[in-house]
Structures are given as C-alpha cells and as structure tokens.
Amino acid sequence: MTGSVQQEMERLLTAAFAPTRLEVINDSAKHAGHSGDDGSGESHFTVVIEAAAFADQSRLERQRMVNRALGDIPGERVHALAIQASAPTS
DSSP states (O other), X not given: OOSOHHHHHHHHHHXXXXXXXXXXXXXXXXXXXXXXXXXXXXXXXXXXXXXXXGTTOOHHXXXXXXXXXXXXXXXXXXXXXXXXXXXOXX
C-alpha cells in the first residue's frame, strides 16, 4: 500500500469496524533511540477505537480483533502498539 503506516492502519481499521471514534497516534518520537526504534519514525503507535463490533467482547478479544484487522503491521512492521478499544455507550 502507498502512504504511511499510520494511514494504512486508519484505512484497515475503518474498513474492518466502521468506528464511531478512531485515533491512530504516532508515539515514535517519544521512543527515539530506544529499543525497537528503527529510525523510520513509525515504530510505536497508540490506537484508540470505538466500534459497535466490540460490544460484549472482553478486553483481550477486542485487542485480538484489532490485531487481526491490522494483519502483519503489529510485531512485523510496528514495534509497539497500544490498543484502547471500546464499544459505544448509549
């Protein structure tokens, strides 16, 4: 895919979950020079996502769902990924 890893993550998560809230935050600058920093500027991210698909799912299952939607990005193309996944509240 073309574009940044951040943009690719946003596209994949939007397609998979149609979220009511989505923030993909690049935290890489905070980790410059640390373990896992590959110098790309796209090694550490936080995902904040709210989607109906997460209703009645455990925290662990929500994280698994996000990781599955992102394919090879977590662990292979991104060193660290923090996930805050929730369902909308009425």
